[in-house]
Amino acid sequence: xxxxxxxxxxxxxxxxxxxxxxxxxxxxxxxxxxxxxxxxxxxxxxxxxxxxxxxxxxxxxxxxxxxxxxxxxxxxxxxxxxxxxxxxxxxxxxxxxxxxxxxxxxxxxxxxxxxxxxxxxxxxxxxxxxxxxxxxxxxxxxxxxxxxxxxxxxxxxxxxxxxxxxxxxxxxxxxxxxxxxxxxxxxxxxxxxxxxxxxxxxxxxxxxxxxxxxxxxxxxxxxxxxxxxxxxxxxxxxxxxxxxxxxxxxxxxxxxxxxxxxxxxxxxxxxxxxxxxxxxxxxxxxxxxx
Numbered sequence: 252x253x254x255x256x257x258x259x260x261x262x263x264x265x266x267x268x269x270x271x272x273x274x275x276x277x278x279x280x281x282x283x284x285x286x287x288x289x290x291x292x293x294x295x296x297x298x299x300x301x302x303x304x305x306x307x308x309x310x311x312x313x314x315x316x317x318x319x320x321x322x323x324x325x326x327x328x329x330x331x332x333x334x335x336x337x338x339x340x341x342x343x344x345x346x347x348x349x350x351x352x353x354x355x356x357x358x359x360x361x362x363x364x365x366x367x368x369x370x371x372x373x374x375x376x377x378x379x380x381x382x383x384x385x386x387x388x389x390x391x392x393x394x395x396x397x398x399x400x401x402x403x404x405x406x407x408x409x410x411x412x413x414x415x416x417x418x419x420x421x422x423x424x425x426x427x428x429x430x431x432x433x434x435x436x437x438x439x440x441x442x443x444x445x446x447x448x449x450x451x452x453x454x455x456x457x458x459x460x461x462x463x464x465x466x467x468x469x470x471x472x473x474x475x476x477x478x479x480x481x482x483x484x485x486x487x488x489x490x491x492x493x494x495x496x497x498x499x500x501x502x503x504x505x506x507x508x509x510x511x512x513x514x515x516x517x518x519x520x521x522x523x524x525x526x527x528x529x530x531x532x533x534x535x536x537x538x539x540x541x
Contacts, residue, residue: 260335269419281328302346360491370480378437385430387486391493394469394486400455416512494522
């Protein structure tokens with residue numbers, strides 16, 4: 252099957268919708284897999300794809316015991332692709348309009364206790380590691396936002412970070428005096444590293460060789476932090492914990508939404524379920540002792 256439409260669509264979501272490289276790669280994998288499926292079925296072009304073909308593909312995914320969340324993501328990829336094909340008159344009608352989507356069980360994000368956070372900060376971190384934890388937990392940044400920060404995005408005087416979230420959506424995130432101290436300590440070590448290798452990097456976070464820190468570097472670092480406190484955590488766990496602790500301490504839901512960069516407040520409301528769950532746990536723990 253001609254993949255020209257796929258190339259055009261990927262260019263569209265990159266340029267027009269401003270999606271991240273990771274999201275675009277996910278779309279590429281999902282849609283390439285579907286088009287390969289169609290080719291194996293002898294379908295000659297996208298205009299010949301019907302709702303039955305789509306349902307057959309989704310059934311195939313389920314029979315392969317694919318994670319339900321992965322199936323939902325692939326369905327979302329198909330819907331976006333066929334909507335674009337129809338809007339550009341590449342196909343006469345949209346066969347993806349009535350695709351059945353599996354229901355997903357509500358899964359509460361994993362969070363850390365205040366004591367676990369304290370243990371992390373007291374686990375002999377260097378200045379760069381300490382700043383990474385500050386930005387993930389005290390500012391609630393996504394790992395992609397973190398690794399793409401430039402020094403010019405940091406306003407130490409006003410204590411604000413300018414970061415770009417999903418869809419290149421810009422937001423300002425405040426940080427406290429403690430984080431400002433972490434920035435200052437890290438900047439001193441950063442200058443020594445850059446001078447040592449005669450480099451001039453715009454990226455905020457660099458390693459000991461002067462190269463910029465990657466997403467995988469951060470994931471590996473946070474995983475090792477979790478091992479120290481005997482808990483499996485990821486960078487997103489720190490972001491979840493940031494939101495939960497704010498709400499537990501009386502922060503307004505809309506404020507937390509802005510800080511996290513959520514476009515829909517219903518996404519942020521998920522954290523209120525966590526705080527209610529923990530209130531119940533504390534209540535029953537106290538009452539069981541009495």
